[in-house]
Amino acid sequence: MSLVGARVVRKEDPNLISGRGQFVDDVKIAGTAHMVFVRSIEAHAQIKAIDVSAALECEGVIGVWTAENLELAPLPGVPGLERPTLAKEKVRFVGEAIAVVVAENSYAAADGAELVFVEYEPLGVVTSVNEAMADNAPLLYEAIGSNVVMEVPSPDEHQEIIDAAPHSVSMHIVNNRCAPAPMEPLVCLADYGPSGLTLWASFQAPHHLRNTVSSWLGIAQDQCRVITPDVGGGFGAKVNFTPELFIAPTLSKLLGRPIKYTQTRSECMTEMYHGRAQEQDVDIAFDDEGKILALRVMVYQDQGGYADPTGMGLPALTTTMAAGCYMIPNVSVAWKNIVTNTTPVAAYRGAGRPEASYLIERAIDQIAYSLEIDPVEVRRRNYIPTENFPYATHSEIAVYDSGNFAGCMDELLNIMDYDAIRDEQEKNREDPGKPLLGVGFASWLEIAGFGPPGSLEGFGHLGSWESVQVRIQPDGSAIIYTGASPHGQGTVTTFAQIASDYLGIEFDKISVRHGDTATIPQGIGTLGSRAVAVGGEGVKTASVKIVERAKQVAAHLLEANPEDLTVEDGNFSVKGTPAQTVSWAEVAWTSFRPLEIPEEMEPGSLDTTVLQQVPNFSFPSGAYGCVVEIDKETGDTRVRDMYLVDDCGTVISPMLAEGQVHGGVAQGIAQALYEEVKYDENGQPTTGTFVDYLIPAAPELPTFTSGRISTPTPNNTLGAKGIGESGSVGAPPAVINAVVDALRHLDVTHVDMPATPQKIWRILQGGAK
Amino acid sequence: MIPAKFDYKPASSAEEAIALLAEYGDEAKIIAGGHSLLPLMKLRLANPEVLIDIGGINDLSFIEDKGDHIAVGALTRHRLVEQSDLLKEHIPLLAHTAGHVGDPQVRNRGTIGGSLCHGDPASDLPAVVLATRASLLITGPNGERKVEADDFFTDFWETAVAEDELLTEIQFPKFTGQEWSFQKFNRRAQDWAIVGCALQHSDNPGIGMINMGTTPVRASAAEAALKSGEANSDVADLADDGLSPPSDIHGQEDYRRHLSRVLLGRALDNS
Numbered sequence A: 001m002s003l004v005g006a007r008v009v010r011k012e013d014p015n016l017i018s019g020r021g022q023f024v025d026d027v028k029i030a031g032t033a034h035m036v037f038v039r040s041i042e043a044h045a046q047i048k049a050i051d052v053s054a055a056l057e058c059e060g061v062i063g064v065w066t067a068e069n070l071e072l073a074p075l076p077g078v079p080g081l082e083r084p085t086l087a088k089e090k091v092r093f094v095g096e097a098i099a100v101v102v103a104e105n106s107y108a109a110a111d112g113a114e115l116v117f118v119e120y121e122p123l124g125v126v127t128s129v130n131e132a133m134a135d136n137a138p139l140l141y142e143a144i145g146s147n148v149v150m151e152v153p154s155p156d157e158h159q160e161i162i163d164a165a166p167h168s169v170s171m172h173i174v175n176n177r178c179a180p181a182p183m184e185p186l187v188c189l190a191d192y193g194p195s196g197l198t199l200w201a202s203f204q205a206p207h208h209l210r211n212t213v214s215s216w217l218g219i220a221q222d223q224c225r226v227i228t229p230d231v232g233g234g235f236g237a238k239v240n241f242t243p244e245l246f247i248a249p250t251l252s253k254l255l256g257r258p259i260k261y262t263q264t265r266s267e268c269m270t271e272m273y274h275g276r277a278q279e280q281d282v283d284i285a286f287d288d289e290g291k292i293l294a295l296r297v298m299v300y301q302d303q304g305g306y307a308d309p310t311g312m313g314l315p316a317l318t319t320t321m322a323a324g325c326y327m328i329p330n331v332s333v334a335w336k337n338i339v340t341n342t343t344p345v346a347a348y349r350g351a352g353r354p355e356a357s358y359l360i361e362r363a364i365d366q367i368a369y370s371l372e373i374d375p376v377e378v379r380r381r382n383y384i385p386t387e388n389f390p391y392a393t394h395s396e397i398a399v400y401d402s403g404n405f406a407g408c409m410d411e412l413l414n415i416m417d418y419d420a421i422r423d424e425q426e427k428n429r430e431d432p433g434k435p436l437l438g439v440g441f442a443s444w445l446e447i448a449g450f451g452p453p454g455s456l457e458g459f460g461h462l463g464s465w466e467s468v469q470v471r472i473q474p475d476g477s478a479i480i481y482t483g484a485s486p487h488g489q490g491t492v493t494t495f496a497q498i499a500s501d502y503l504g505i506e507f508d509k510i511s512v513r514h515g516d517t518a519t520i521p522q523g524i525g526t527l528g529s530r531a532v533a534v535g536g537e538g539v540k541t542a543s544v545k546i547v548e549r550a551k552q553v554a555a556h557l558l559e560a561n562p563e564d565l566t567v568e569d570g571n572f573s574v575k576g577t578p579a580q581t582v583s584w585a586e587v588a589w590t591s592f593r594p595l596e597i598p599e600e601m602e603p604g605s606l607d608t609t610v611l612q613q614v615p616n617f618s619f620p621s622g623a624y625g626c627v628v629e630i631d632k633e634t635g636d637t638r639v640r641d642m643y644l645v646d647d648c649g650t651v652i653s654p655m656l657a658e659g660q661v662h663g664g665v666a667q668g669i670a671q672a673l674y675e676e677v678k679y680d681e682n683g684q685p686t687t688g689t690f691v692d693y694l695i696p697a698a699p700e701l702p703t704f705t706s707g708r709i710s711t712p713t714p715n716n717t718l719g720a721k722g723i724g725e726s727g728s729v730g731a732p733p734a735v736i737n738a739v740v741d742a743l744r745h746l747d748v749t750h751v752d753m754p755a756t757p758q759k760i761w762r763i764l765q766g767g768a769k
Numbered sequence B: 001m002i003p004a005k006f007d008y009k010p011a012s013s014a015e016e017a018i019a020l021l022a023e024y025g026d027e028a029k030i031i032a033g034g035h036s037l038l039p040l041m042k043l044r045l046a047n048p049e050v051l052i053d054i055g056g057i058n059d060l061s062f063i064e065d066k067g068d069h070i071a072v073g074a075l076t077r078h079r080l081v082e083q084s085d086l087l088k089e090h091i092p093l094l095a096h097t098a099g100h101v102g103d104p105q106v107r108n109r110g111t112i113g114g115s116l117c118h119g120d121p122a123s124d125l126p127a128v129v130l131a132t133r134a135s136l137l138i139t140g141p142n143g144e145r146k147v148e149a150d151d152f153f154t155d156f157w158e159t160a161v162a163e164d165e166l167l168t169e170i171q172f173p174k175f176t177g178q179e180w181s182f183q184k185f186n187r188r189a190q191d192w193a194i195v196g197c198a199l200q201h202s203d204n205p206g207i208g209m210i211n212m213g214t215t216p217v218r219a220s221a222a223e224a225a226l227k228s229g230e231a232n233s234d235v236a237d238l239a240d241d242g243l244s245p246p247s248d249i250h251g252q253e254d255y256r257r258h259l260s261r262v263l264l265g266r267a268l269d270n271s
């Protein structure tokens, strides 16, 4: 029986649900000291003085360090825009680390941190890209002379086409800043002893961290071991570097003791990288039939107080995917990366692609409003036809691999009764006791399976491959070691499924190990929806190679031809004569015994390591339909139904794929209706707790209705495209299109996210259009 | 999220708690369920030097029929209030509202006394105390005194309970009318109300409003209109009359005023 595609139960769960998971904070080493940071309470200020004397008197405090008495290289980052590891002279956002207190326990460290007094001289603050770009705006980096730290101008060659087009619409839209807020904040534990450094960290890419920390510290990689045990979520925010990961090893070396840091929730909300934070100018030109003639996109990316390499790359991803699943003859894009006195911005589930699908899917609905054509129909008129793949886009980065956009929409209309919803909508408008209904669509497309050679190197990674090593044990069981270190995805399960199919070893006899640079032969990590599309492919590649060699052993034992053998359910047998079989256990055992294997073989030579590459990205797509209800009196807006058709190519594990979609859609609904990181005019965060930053939970979410079509990618032999970020890409435009649809009788054409009840109430009162 | 250092003194009786309060003065704070106090301490917004834990005083947890009223001990957990048959029968508004405080974890720890003494205008149960015109028994070094609901909430997060006193019991007059309603407008199931309203409709109607001022407040104008038999919609229009709702990240003042009228309208129509 094939396990790829089977609804298996997660191998990870028994440990996690019985409390046997091991997270970094669970790791206890005798003699550990704890560190707590003193963080800036000003958004932009000169540091005049830091008084640590009272903290040093505090019982249990071992020491206090600032940029003055701890020489630290800046964080690895963007050349010319390096972030000091501890603030020097100046702070640029609330939450920036200024000093670190180390104490015998975390209580004493927190008490000590309270006794460090920082004298600030406040500077002018900019909290939005508009303020930052204004004339005479206070500058974060005087030396650069502008808050715009990178600019990619548009060739702007399409102005004439737009002017000449029968119709065009311009929008300025905001993609609201979100906080990743994983259940487990950042935690790290550094133990720098005579034989080198061991660093436990809640991180998505252990080798990336090992490579970076060792070169930052100037130690050999063999003496630097990074362990990422169970990781309680990351959503992209745990691939990028923050000071704690470098300061813990530094102080551990200095003090000769293990140093632990456990981020508080309050710190996590201001110090962990945020996501989205874009504003966009979008112009779309189209003919009388609604066929798109030109699209122009200008992205203003808020980088926060410090520029991270991934953050700087976000607008490239957004503009690459800006045309979505439509055939648009003329596309021009441009962007600006802008620093502001806010938390730095980097990858957050979807990273640049939700911003793209949102802008194009909003633009498509604008065409529908202008021409009074059904939004489904406008989409159909512009889809890239299935026969046009591979499809070269306006961007060099994106050559779409495969897709069936019309097929996704057909399936969506199969699982939702569109006409009935439209009827209900009509009736509800007239009935004062009924909520306003709105229905919205998104035909979304994203770029995943990162990626082809060169794609991740630009973000500072060693490569874009993924490592898989399969070691056959003498009893015929297998252990897979992979660099695709998961943080909740279920990789232990999916990789075992793939291996079981291609090795012919039972699922229960395959373990997957990850998250330790001492045992895993190199690796990249889990990000960019790549674990299965790249790492999973590697599992297959390695398995196929192993079986080829194992068949030689089996053939030797069976006195048959290797070509005549098949392997399944733990047995090798001769095609046509199934009685002639030998078990995997026997083959494995034999493979380690020099006297019993074919002469030309080396003992133990079944084990295989691959650094799997893929020739191109994969492009998952889908069609989502959303029905919202709006309370006519209060403006309260709720998602009533969510219909989800995903096309991620081959599905390895249906249950895990659904789980990824549900989680991503929940985050997408959250962005559309609930979540927004805000600052007051002084740059003080006003959404620093879960009372003010509204993460919805199960009661706020509808039951999801799912459909699926499958268009395999040609870029790996599994045909799997990646599913981790899809929901967060597809859901926000579907929800907002539904919200606007509910308000169309008031001539509303746009509502910025999040669509809060107060915002909707003001519109219902006749406010914003 | 580590609170500042504090000393911990469990009390086994109300008398002991009061003696401890006398001993430690304004350095001390009572802790009941801890669900309002501990978050403040973890954020270091409250830094008491001594915590006097009344959580173990079983004598302060009770729901008793006293003829014309039901007496509820200050330490009674929200969950017990929510599930009490006695309260469901005689003060259904209270039992119902207790079921809307936070989530099950919060209701299993939080106490009615803690909720009232916290004096938060955003809390649910103070509105019920106002709507039901309950009386509150406060015990101190000089014995017991009784305070009416209207005199209990004195300022933002401040109540009539002095630093050396303990709230021990709340007396809810039995409800003889038929109609009551609790309306809570929030975004997530476990959240505090952006605006809320508790209504008991009887000869002497009571309307308590949530998050419509610096303290838990009564909608007096609406109560008077209801008493004099005005139409529901006219009564609802008076929901915010004389009140000064706050503006914050969850709602501006004008939106809160609007919500209060909508919610009172719904309460009247539902009741």
Ligand SMILES: Cc1cc2nc3c(=O)[nH]c(=O)nc-3n(C[C@H](O)[C@H](O)[C@H](O)COP(=O)(O)OP(=O)(O)OC[C@H]3O[C@@H](n4cnc5c(N)ncnc54)[C@H](O)[C@@H]3O)c2cc1C
Pocket: B029, B030, B031, B032, B033, B034, B035, B036, B037, B038, B054, B074, B075, B100, B101, B102, B103, B106, B109, B110, B111, B112, B113, B114, B115, B116, B117, B118, B122, B123, B124, B125, B161, B165, B166, B167, B168, B190, B191, B192, B193
């Ligand atoms: C996640 C979460 C969600 C919540 N949601 C809601 C909600 O939707 N609606 C709502 O109304 N509340 C909500 N709450 C608050 C909850 O109801 C608290 O339980 C309640 O406010 C305080 O009760 P407590 O027993 O925990 O008091 P504590 O936190 O122990 O004490 C609160 C204050 O009262 C004082 N105190 C306590 N008991 C006495 C006494 N007998 N005499 C004198 N002083 C006393 C304490 O010194 C302290 O100042 C929520 C809390 C949490 C954590």
